[in-house]
Amino acid sequence: MMIASWVESANLAEGGFPLNNLPLGVCSAKDGPRRCCVALGDQVILMDVLDSAGLLPDAAKGLFTAGTWNAVIARGDGLWNQVRERLIALFRTEGLPDLREDTRLRAEALVPMADIALHMPFDVVEYTDFYAGRHHASNVGTMFRGPENALPPNWLHMPIGYNGRASSVVVSGRGVRRPWGQLKGKDQDAPIFAPSRRFDFELEMGAIVGPPSDGPVTVAEADDMIFGYVLLNDWSARDIQAWEYVPLGPFQAKATATTISPWIVTKAALEPFRCDAPARELPLLPHLRDVGPANYDIALEVALAPEGGAETTISRSNARELYYSPAQQLAHHTTCGCPMRSGDLLGSGTISGAERDSRGSLLELSWGGETPVELPGGGTRTFLEDGDTLTLRGYAQGDGYRIGFGDCAGQVLPALDDPYKRN
Ligand code: CA
Numbered sequence: 358m359m360i361a362s363w364v365e366s367a368n369l370a371e372g373g374f375p376l377n378n379l380p381l382g383v384c385s386a387k388d389g390p391r392r393c394c395v396a397l398g399d400q401v402i403l404m405d406v407l408d409s410a411g412l413l414p415d416a417a418k419g420l421f422t423a424g425t426w427n428a429v430i431a432r433g434d435g436l437w438n439q440v441r442e443r444l445i446a447l448f449r450t451e452g453l454p455d456l457r458e459d460t461r462l463r464a465e466a467l468v469p470m471a472d473i474a475l476h477m478p479f480d481v482v483e484y485t486d487f488y489a490g491r492h493h494a495s496n497v498g499t500m501f502r503g504p505e506n507a508l509p510p511n512w513l514h515m516p517i518g519y520n521g522r523a524s525s526v527v528v529s530g531r532g533v534r535r536p537w538g539q540l541k542g543k544d545q546d547a548p549i550f551a552p553s554r555r556f557d558f559e560l561e562m563g564a565i566v567g568p569p570s571d572g573p574v575t576v577a578e579a580d581d582m583i584f585g586y587v588l589l590n591d592w593s594a595r596d597i598q599a600w601e602y603v604p605l606g607p608f609q610a611k612a613t614a615t616t617i618s619p620w621i622v623t624k625a626a627l628e629p630f631r632c633d634a635p636a637r638e639l640p641l642l643p644h645l646r647d648v649g650p651a652n653y654d655i656a657l658e659v660a661l662a663p664e665g666g667a668e669t670t671i672s673r674s675n676a677r678e679l680y681y682s683p684a685q686q687l688a689h690h691t692t693c694g695c696p697m698r699s700g701d702l703l704g705s706g707t708i709s710g711a712e713r714d715s716r717g718s719l720l721e722l723s724w725g726g727e728t729p730v731e732l733p734g735g736g737t738r739t740f741l742e743d744g745d746t747l748t749l750r751g752y753a754q755g756d757g758y759r760i761g762f763g764d765c766a767g768q769v770l771p772a773l774d775d776p777y778k779r780n
Contacts, residue, residue: 359758361450363457364467366398373752373761374398376445380620380762381426381585384473391424391476396620396763397448399470406466412447412455414439426479426621430584431699433567437584438625475619475763478587479565481526482700485690486561486591486611487518489681491635493707496721513639516681516689516706519606526615526702529765535743535772536613538597548600552772555595555726555740558747559707560659560717562676563589563617564683566701574691577648580684582697586627586653588618588749588765589704595720595740615704618749618765626760630654630753632677634685645689651682655760657708657751659717664744664768667734671722674708674715676751743771 360376361368367375374380374396384394384401394401404421407413413421417440420428429437446453456463488494491508494517498507511517527533535556539548567584574582591611598610631650641647655676662668681689686703707717716722719740722730729737741747749765 358756360445362397362448363450363452364398364400364448366400367448369398370757371759372398373759373763375758376448377755377758378622378626378760379441379444380622380626381429382478382620383424383426383476384468385476386468386473393421393424393426393429394468394473395444396470400467401470401473402444402448403466403468406462407447407456410455410462410466412443414443425477427700430479430565430567431569433584434581434624437623441623441625475528475530477526477528478619478621479700481523481702482698484521484523484526484615484702484704485518486521486704486706487516487681487686488706489516489679489686490706490708490717491680492678492709492711492715493717493721496709496716500720500725514642515645516686518686518690521615521704522612523702525612526617527767529616529619529763529767531614531616531767532770533592533614533616533767534770536594536597536609537772537776538594538609539600540596541600553594553596555720556769557593557595557719557740558659559591559593560657560672560674560709560749561589561591561707562655562679562683562705562751563587564687564703564705565621566687566697566699566703569697569699570691571696572691572694573644574688575648576645576651576684576688579687579691580648580651582687583624583683585621585623586683586762587621588657588751588762590616590747590749590765590767591704591707592616592767593718593720614767616765616767617702618762620763622760622762627653627655627753629755630760634682635678635680644692645685647682651684652677652679653753655751655753657717657749660748660750661732661738662746662748663732663734663736663742664746666732668748669732669734671730672714672716674710674717676705676708678708678710679705741769743769745769
């Protein structure tokens with residue numbers, strides 16, 4: 358059920374930011390300082406204002422002044438859920454009168470979303486990207502190795518991943534420049550250094566680690582450690598990737614940028630949408646076994662808009678397609694003793710569905726460039742072109758309300774003339 362608010366815009370059935378959600382962001386007015394905020398309808402709640410007015414739990418005192426949510430994330434669900442309960446009490450219809458009946462304080466604490474800019478909601482401490490979507494792994498494997506060897510022999514036993522670059526993670530809205538790199542075509546003997554011709558997106562979810570760990574953690578402990586989720590686009594240069602990935606996996610192909618949505622949707626908001634993982638083809642080893650529903654039913658969409666052109670939805674998928682849950686990914690990450698830090702970001706891997714129109718990358722949608730995707734407004738795409746804006750969207754559908762993530766968007770900027778030219 359939707360929790361009705363006296364902030365009327367929060368009560369829209371498809372608005373994405375009802376009181377049930379309360380996702381965490383960082384905003385600023387033009388040239389102003391960065392401030393921790395929470396989305397509610399078409400407004401944001403400035404958390405430092407509520408804290409200064411003494412309206413938040415004492416345990417959270419002073420945690421909202423840094424312009425990033427890391428201090429709250431480090432404290433985990435326990436503290437956030439206290440703050441969340443207080444926000445619900447303050448903003449629900451017929452709730453606590455402190456804010457609702459104080460016009461001056463209300464005007465200070467609530468700012469229209471249209472009047473602010475959004476920034477990175479947290480400092481990404483480290484970044485790992487997994488490969489936990491079975492349809493994506495099968496599709497890519499079929500293209501590269503043939504249908505008999507689509508899944509590597511390890512794939513059904515553990516979530517495959519690689520260590521990425523926290524420094525490359527950017528918030529929605531930032532342009533992403535087409536990278537240069539070493540490219541090698543089928544008929545070339547030697548690589549050339551040139552702008553990527555096969556620049557692509559990947560539809561993923563990102564999980565954010567709350568309290569840190571030191572040593573192996575169980576799947577259940579990992580589930581408790583995760584603080585919340587964002588949408589994540591792992592921009593990928595397929596031609597750079599094809600040449601460099603043997604034998605150590607992706608490197609420069611994935612290091613240009615990774616875009617995340619501006620709002621951290623917390624586990625409490627997503628709790629009603631837990632669901633089971635897809636059926637297990639082989640039993641998992643005991644340390645990775647399922648311990649209850651740890652996937653989420655989140656509808657996902659990908660839209661592409663050419664520069665100055667209309668937007669087309671080119672894919673529709675769902676986060677429940679992940680073969681390994683975020684908790685299983687995190688548990689596997691710690692098996693060798695690897696310590697996890699608060700503010701670690703774990704990309705899920707591309708979340709493709711079984712159907713052609715549910716594929717989560719252009720590599721799959723165009724089947725390696727062989728079948729261009731038609732854009733109804735005119736034109737086709739095999740890979741991204743300069744000026745294209747790629748937007749990921751996602752929501753969990755509740756009874757009369759939606760839990761939204763906000764857009765995860767980025768525009769492809771043309772490659773530099775020569776990245777090594779010095780003035
Ligand atoms: Ca990826």
